[in-house]
Amino acid sequence: MEFSHNDNNNLPLTKFESMLKTNHVLFFDSEEFENIIHHYLNQGKIALAKKAIKLGLDQHPSSINLKLFNVEIYVFEDKLEKADNLLNELHILDPLNEEIYIQKANILSKKDEHLKAIEVLKEALKLTDDVVDLYSLIGMEYLFLDQFEDAKTYFMKCLEQDIDDYSALYNVIYCFEFLNQNENAISYLNVFLDKNPYCEVAWHQLGKQYAILKKYKKALAAYDFAIISDDTFVGAYLERGKVLEKLKRYDDAIENYSISLQLDEPTSFALLRIGNCYEKLKNNDLAVQYYYKTVHEDPLLDKGWIAITKFYIRKKNYNKALYYINKAINIDTENVHYWKCYALINQRLKLYEEAERGYKKALELGNYELNTWLYRGDLLIKLGDPQAAIYNFEQAIEFYPDNAEIEFRLAGLYLTLNQNDKGAFYLKNGLKHNEEFNFIIEELFPEVSNKILVKNLLKLNL
Template structure:
């Protein structure tokens, strides 16, 4: 890569611009300079080189092809087409012209035309790896992943170290749902490129997709052998141990990466989760505390710290730490549920009620949120507000439990007519839970309840 950027011609050209001097370049040298800038998407300098080159060589065909590549690069379709037409009879066999024309039709969302021009370019036996990659992209555009895969494989035949081709092949296998075929392909690739870190890593991921964790471990071990500082390799290896319920080995693997891990907070968090699985609360707590020391904005770690304090019976500490999580991420409904639960546990019902108001706003399509909110309001004696909340819940649900609850509200407010009305609706929706509701709402246990209208007797 350093050799690529250390281009003597480009250095001379930029030195000329910096010093505002006039330096002579052959037309083919200008073509090389322009190609360099186009390859790194520096269209500003490519245009400067084109302007200077055309001042010296106004009719040069090779420069016009570079100009076409420039117009295609900046997606100037009008000028691109004008040049394509101008150069067609002169350049119909030129590889660069054919590739630029293919790219033009690709930009125009006409993949079949692009494919035709890429195939014409292949006849010149130049830049085959690049052209086959482009063909693969076009075949994906027309939903032909099999043909795309063949093209990307061809690209690898010309350049076996091209990671773009490698990843594109894997993508095609995934689109085709050919996981085992992908594994066979990667094994063949590794036979040719045994030190390809990416190939071993992708092989491990494919084994993970098949839940073959021992095989995946083998692949990720090779990733780490090739690159002893591969965070991804250590992370996936630890994940394999987690799936095998080998929590101590998972912890050891995570710890092995800490010396060179620039995301140590997440690693400490994963170690804490592993300790949690082993029911080692104190070690888990220490790991989560290390995580938030590394990254004080790590809300998930604060949440886990709150959970551990809750499990240890430290309600006030649990409340303190869940507030920390909420200060960082106020849109996580699970944090609000935990905060509401902890407030209920400590007898802070008003705070819990405020939490539920947010919970139903964040997660309106969860039936139990509305039911729990209304139950809390009833326990606070706020029957009218509970009824209002239940009426709102009917926009999303038509559940008997909510009608039972609403009937309960109206009975508690001494509004027997409405209470009986919603109780009847509840029974009609789901009579099978009658006994459960009788047990839950003792007010329903009274037989032959008399309303203001003697004809309206309701037995449940």
């Protein structure tokens, strides 16, 4: 029995807490102690649970259930050897107690001995008719082992015993998805819904499977049934809105997102999606209003700030875009796309040093796309730092060997520094790999293009 301070069944709990305040020891039967301990464990009040266990065992020293709570505390405190020793003692006293097996499996699981834990749980299955929790525990152990087929089997067994076990249903679908068995998931859910046609969770999951397969009309139908089953199901409205966006039905998507906001506390996700829909409908005033509502609701949501940034980039208002990209970067400093966006904005504002810094940061974070190397190198050339530009392009050529765009740039840089041998080497390579990019020399290094060496090499290639 779970106690609450607001119900009429809390007399033992009130009595126990009164006893703690007065130090006057009162008697409780073992079942009352079990309920008190269970209450404290559920509340996360471990110190009070330990006091209740001690007092309980003082009054009922032979109670196996109270000793099992002691095992639970040992496991929680990571005192696994103590827990194991106590379980071995209890197993001698009561070898048919399935809870002893469950706790034994819990310890094995904590030690990452998941196969042994499964063996113990299967032994426990022989000792009880209440198998649902055991099936679920076995399923979880198989998940720890990444054995998704076996995990799926046991979660399905849970649902065969208890069709309302939504946790097991979610886990079954998780296994299907991990195995990329979306069609199988759909078949399973349809059979499940034949038995339980008003299960909003199953309809919702069916809609998600259809959406993954881009069967959007079927997804919408599934979400409709989820809403018919429970017209306050926020998740169904949100998912329905996402599908309607895919179908470019932006007004309908807005309607669904708006319903979700009425049913529950406003979510930054729904506000962001509404803003996006309004932007697609060319209603810029409402779009930006909802983007601002998004970041007001969740100031730490970097996606909200980046949405505002991109909005202002599209409007060519780069000063505002720069302000908001800095907000996004302050929240997520490791996001490559934000740094590239930062670089682009600064480039448009002719703030070349900051733009170069943005591309450099993107490279440091592992973004080795060709354009990132080229944009950064060209900025270094513009900033008058040829040595840094050479170092940048020499790193780039390790990732993109025989790339003419890089080779023509290196040719121009070395020739600018009068290192003619290296310049000629890269110029010949560039011409060999793709002569169409020879305009790079004239565009980026006009003073070099007039050199006799360059003119002769270009003529030879005509």
